[in-house]
Every structure is written in structure tokens, then in C-alpha cells.
Amino acid sequence: MLIEDGSEALPDQPTVDDIYGYAFRAGEEAGGRPGVARLIYEFSTGALVSEDVTRYFADQEYWWPGDVLACGQAAGRVLVVGCGVGRHATAVAQAGHDVVGLDPSSQAVAVARRRGVDARIGGIPDLPDGLGTFDTFLFAGGGLFLLSGPNGQKALRALAEVANRGARIVGTNVIPFVDETGTSTRDSSRQAGPVRHRMRVKHGSRLTAWSRWEPIDRPTMAQLEISARDTGWSIEETHRTVSPFAPELEHTTNSAGIGDDVMETGSVAVVMVRMRLVG
Numbered sequence: 001m002l003i004e005d006g007s008e009a010l011p012d013q014p015t016v017d018d019i020y021g022y023a024f025r026a027g028e029e030a031g032g033r034p035g036v037a038r039l040i041y042e043f044s045t046g047a048l049v050s051e052d053v054t055r056y057f058a059d060q061e062y063w064w065p066g067d068v069l070a071c072g073q074a075a076g077r078v079l080v081v082g083c084g085v086g087r088h089a090t091a092v093a094q095a096g097h098d099v100v101g102l103d104p105s106s107q108a109v110a111v112a113r114r115r116g117v118d119a120r121i122g123g124i125p126d127l128p129d130g131l132g133t134f135d136t137f138l139f140a141g142g143g144l145f146l147l148s149g150p151n152g153q154k155a156l157r158a159l160a161e162v163a164n165r166g167a168r169i170v171g172t173n174v175i176p177f178v179d180e181t182g183t184s185t186r187d188s189s190r191q192a193g194p195v196r197h198r199m200r201v202k203h204g205s206r207l208t209a210w211s212r213w214e215p216i217d218r219p220t221m222a223q224l225e226i227s228a229r230d231t232g233w234s235i236e237e238t239h240r241t242v243s244p245f246a247p248e249l250e251h252t253t254n255s256a257g258i259g260d261d262v263m264e265t266g267s268v269a270v271v272m273v274r275m276r277l278v279g
């Protein structure tokens, strides 16, 4: 159901497709105040990881260093793919670029627009019409997973269609389950096959249903290289850093009721990748 500002009315118990939009609305209502709305990710290993939704509204000082690096490499006209509420789009626009944000979540787009971002509803691989052409496609916040898997090659071809000469893709890929030195903590004997996760969101007294179990299909560099084959895109630079999964936002509490036994932070490896359209 659409309401007047173009966003959708929230169902009583949102599904996985609503989760980010729902959380973003909760974060907006909280006015960026930490401790009000959380995302809980439960992994098939039994690990529980929690993040404060206001992380998605936070300034650069709370970003993964890989995302700061990726945004710093934006050039010319920029399409921010999976823009969420627009934290990266806003920073890149402030740096003087013409920026369009793109996200399939109408609620995310509504929040991003209220925050001053030229945000459009849509996603990859089927880009909406009328976007124009771009010099940079930004996949920050770990968004490079969108270029892996069966849709990766189709998505890269679709981006090439709206790319200016010499265009670049910059973004980050997240590798979970590492310790603070970047060494994998996965027990390979117990973790055969893809790792799966599911998540739910708590906001006040409302709690979403658990999402479906989804594979964590993060693109390794090899997967990204496979996606790039015959698309004209080529990997030009990678830079790996190890960061806390979630930043320690001021005044964060677990007062929402769930999450007392949930890790607030754990480490992830964040790989900044730059690709160039050469074909």
C-alpha cells in the first residue's frame, strides 16, 4: 500500500524484503540517535552479530576505511548502487560530484530523498530507464556482493551500457568471520558448504519475523573476475583492510531487549576494489 510520500505502509510483520527499509525508517524516526533500532544477523554457525541501524546514517569517521577509500576514488558523475539512506551519496555529492542514488527499497529511497539525495527506485541488473550515463558506479557498504553470482555478469553488462568512456566501478566486498588480524575464524571441518545467515530486526516492541535462510555469497576476487569476463570491465586495484563489523556508536545500548547475548562488534575483512571499463 502506498502512502502520500511515496513510501509503502509498513506491514505488521515485515518480510526480508522490507527489513532494510523498515530499519531505515526506524533509524530516521530515531533522528540518528543510537540504541533505538538494531539489525540482528544470525549466522548458521550460531554466531549472532548486531548492528545499530543509525550506523547507516553516521558520518565518515564511523565508516569502514575501505568505504572511505572507495568514495575518495569517485570521479565525474556517480551512480550509488544500493544507496540505502544515502550516507555515501551525500558525502560524494559534498565532494562536488553529480550523484544519483539507486535502491529497490522504496522506503530507503524515500528516506534518502528526505536527506537531499537524488534517489531513484531500482536496482541491478535491470536498471530503470532515464538514469543517464555515469563515470563512476559506487558499491560502498559491502555492495560488491551484488556483482557476484548468476546476476553478476548481466549487471556488469547493464552498467557498461550506461557508462561513459573509461568509467570505473569502486566499492567494497566484506569477508565475515575473521579475527582482528584478518585470519579466518571459520572452522573448515564444521563449515563445509556455503555459510548461510538470516536476520531479524527489533525496533521498540516490534520484531520482524526471521528472514529466510540466505547463503552468504560474498564475491571473492575470483568470483568477481569470473563475473567480469567478456563484459569490458577489468579489476584494476584491490586494497584489503580489517575493521570492526559495526562501529561503536556513542550511547549504544542493548535496551531494545534482544541482543544482550549478541556481539556488538566482531571483525570483518573489507576489500576495496576498483574496476575499469576497458572494452
Ligand SMILES: C[S@@+](CC[C@H](N)C(=O)[O-])C[C@H]1O[C@@H](n2cnc3c(N)ncnc32)[C@H](O)[C@@H]1O
Pocket (backbone or CB within 6 Å): 020, 056, 081, 082, 083, 084, 085, 086, 087, 088, 102, 103, 104, 105, 108, 122, 123, 124, 125, 140, 141, 142, 143, 146
Ligand atoms: C546493507 S544495505 C547498505 C546500504 C548502503 N550501501 C550503505 O552502506 O549505507 C544494502 C542495500 O542494498 C539494497 N539492494 C538490495 N538489492 C539490490 C539490487 N539488486 N540493486 C541495488 N540495490 C540493492 C537494499 O535495498 C539495501 O538498501
